[in-house]
Amino acid sequence: MSFLRSIRGKRPDPSQPDEFLVKAYQDGGDLQALADLYERYMDLVYGLCVRYLEDPELSRDAVMGIFEVLVRDVAKYPVQHFKSWLYRVTRNYCLMQLRSGGKGKIVEFGADFVYSEENPHLNGGEEEETFLRLEKCLEALPAEQRQVVVLFYKENKCYQEIGALTGQEWNKVRSHIQNGRRNLKICMGERTHVQKGVR
Template sequence: MTSDSPIPEPVDHFSVTDRDLVQAMRQGQIEALGVLYDRYAKLVYGLALRILSNTEEAEDVAQEVFLSLWHRQTYDPSRGSLSSFLMTMTRSRSIDKLRSRNTGFRFLQRWKGLTREELSSSTPLEQASISERSERVRHALAQLPEAEREILQIAYYEGLSQSEIAQRLNMPLGTVKTRSRQGLLKLRKILQDCV
């Protein structure tokens, strides 16, 4: 395959090397990405699923990995195999997703735990403190855009997962995740002095 020739059409795509496909992809041939996806999608998805234990998140990671391969084109064949590069990228993205998931969950759990602990206290001073903090949280939530506020309220007050929220609100899971993450970041910033 020459540097400016397209991928041979009806030829067995497994006879074309990864290096040739990467070169074709860099020249804008989307078909090359399709062939690479066919070769490595199961591997990428499988690793993401093992790390995340969540099919939707594993699908998101697989999509991110291949989109990054297409858009960023950071793979250097002289530094190792494409499969190793994809596995490293998948592992990194999956761990980032775990950290993001855990950060948001810990933040909500901290507020939920504070509320439960504080409700068991009985002194008037403690009750006043609980009331003040609850008012701060309500005020902070009110400052969020409606879409983000609704998702956080459902997650916190009703305890629904992101998948359940997506189903209830009839919206893509990715949208729920994005709005939840954005809302949590804004809420954390607003409540920074309380946390």
């Protein structure tokens, strides 16, 4: 990708671990380190974009756009497993592109809510299928449950903040979160059984 050539002054050192390059960017704003890190996974990012966007030109644009997201976000968030984190950034970016002229918005749940970060694989299909099932189940929730679940898990709002935003009492907020989470787990289980042919 030519846009990284303008950033890179020398060939990246493949012996440096991902964590070293992440820290170099987070601590000192070393854009070279971030570019070197991204280059390691650019082909995989491009492949994932093609799967979602089904257009090589749009996918090349997405690869550049995702790097801009990294420039903004890597310094702001704790990134422990860069490859797994980059997978979610790429997936969400592509889904946002697909929905940019239509309905809905991307919902990013914590890894502990959806799946474990152990054994991450950028070009694997299980995380993608899980995320797509989760979105369908989220859309099926009653509106009040869906609203508070999104605020709680995506926006990291506490019960009091959600109550202030929605005009609901604390107990009602807690009830919606508990019921919404239970309904999502039930829905996710049902969809898994259907996919495996149990139902």
